[in-house]
Amino acid sequence: MVHVCPPGKDMELKVLRKRHDSAAPSSPPAALAAADSTTTTTTTTPEPKEEKKVTPDVEELTITLRPRSVGHLVRPNLQTSEFHEKPKYCVFGGLVFSTLTHPLLAEWGDQWYNTAPRWLVEQLSGNCTADRDEVVVVVQVMPHPVNQSYESMYARIVTQVDGVDVRNFAHFRSLVKQHRDRFTSVGSSSSSSLAAGDDAKRSMDEQGDFANLILQTRAQGDLTKVAVLPIEAAIAADRELEHVYQIPPQRWD
Known part of the structure; x- marks a missing residue:
C-alpha cells in the first residue's frame, strides 16, 4: 500500500496498539517506525487524527503520513515510480549494460x-x-570476436571506466561516449601525431589509452575483472550486431 501511494500524497494508516492511560505519544508507534525504515520516511512527525477505544486494552489510532521514496540503489520497479517506463540500456562491443x-x-525466477548472484542481491541493502546512486550491470554478452573471452562478464557490476x-x-x-568521440576525432590522425615528435606522444600518454575502452567489473566480494575493448573494432561490431539482432541504432549525441 505504501508502494502504490504516489510520493507527495497523504496516506492514512490505522494502527492498533496497546492502550495507555496517558495521552497519545507524539512519536509514531514502533511497528510504524519499523515499516518506515524499509520503505518510507516522513517529512513531519505524524499526529493522531483520531483515537477510539476498540477493547479495554486496545486502542485504534488513525495517522496521516506523507511518504517519500528512500534512495535505494536497487529500484523497486524500473527506473522511476512509473511502471510503464522502458528500462535504460546501452550496447558497446556487444556487451549490453543496464x-x-x-x-x-x-529474471532468476x-x-x-x-x-x-549474491553480489547483485547484496546491493539491496545499499x-x-x-558517489553512486545506481548500479550498472552487464545484462547480456552478444557473441562477437571483439568480446571473445568476456562471456563471463554477464551479471557483473561495472565499477570503473x-x-x-x-x-x-x-x-x-x-564516459563511454567521451572515449568514442575522442577516438573518432583523434584515431584517424594518430599516426601523424605520433610522428610529430615526443611532445605529441607525451600529450597522448597523458590522455590515456585512447584506442581502447577499459572496463573494470566486480562480482563476489572484491573479485574484479577488467575488459579491454578496442574502440574502433567495438564500434564496427555494434553496427554488425544491430543488423543481426535487429536492434535500433543507438544515438550517442
Whole structure:
C-alpha cells in the first residue's frame, strides 16, 4: 500500500496498539517506525487524527503520513515510480549494460533472492550516496570476436571506466561516449601525431589509452575483472550486431 501511494500524497494508516492511560505519544508507534525504515520516511512527525477505544486494552489510532521514496540503489520497479517506463540500456562491443532493478533480479525466477548472484542481491541493502546512486550491470554478452573471452562478464557490476568510478547509468554512458568521440576525432590522425615528435606522444600518454575502452567489473566480494575493448573494432561490431539482432541504432549525441 505504501508502494502504490504516489510520493507527495497523504496516506492514512490505522494502527492498533496497546492502550495507555496517558495521552497519545507524539512519536509514531514502533511497528510504524519499523515499516518506515524499509520503505518510507516522513517529512513531519505524524499526529493522531483520531483515537477510539476498540477493547479495554486496545486502542485504534488513525495517522496521516506523507511518504517519500528512500534512495535505494536497487529500484523497486524500473527506473522511476512509473511502471510503464522502458528500462535504460546501452550496447558497446556487444556487451549490453543496464541498471540493477527488482525486475532484473526476478529474471532468476520466483526464488531470485536465493538463485540470483549474491553480489547483485547484496546491493539491496545499499542506499544512494553522493558517489553512486545506481548500479550498472552487464545484462547480456552478444557473441562477437571483439568480446571473445568476456562471456563471463554477464551479471557483473561495472565499477570503473578507464579508472573513473561509475556514479550511475547516465555517467557510465557519458564516459563511454567521451572515449568514442575522442577516438573518432583523434584515431584517424594518430599516426601523424605520433610522428610529430615526443611532445605529441607525451600529450597522448597523458590522455590515456585512447584506442581502447577499459572496463573494470566486480562480482563476489572484491573479485574484479577488467575488459579491454578496442574502440574502433567495438564500434564496427555494434553496427554488425544491430543488423543481426535487429536492434535500433543507438544515438550517442
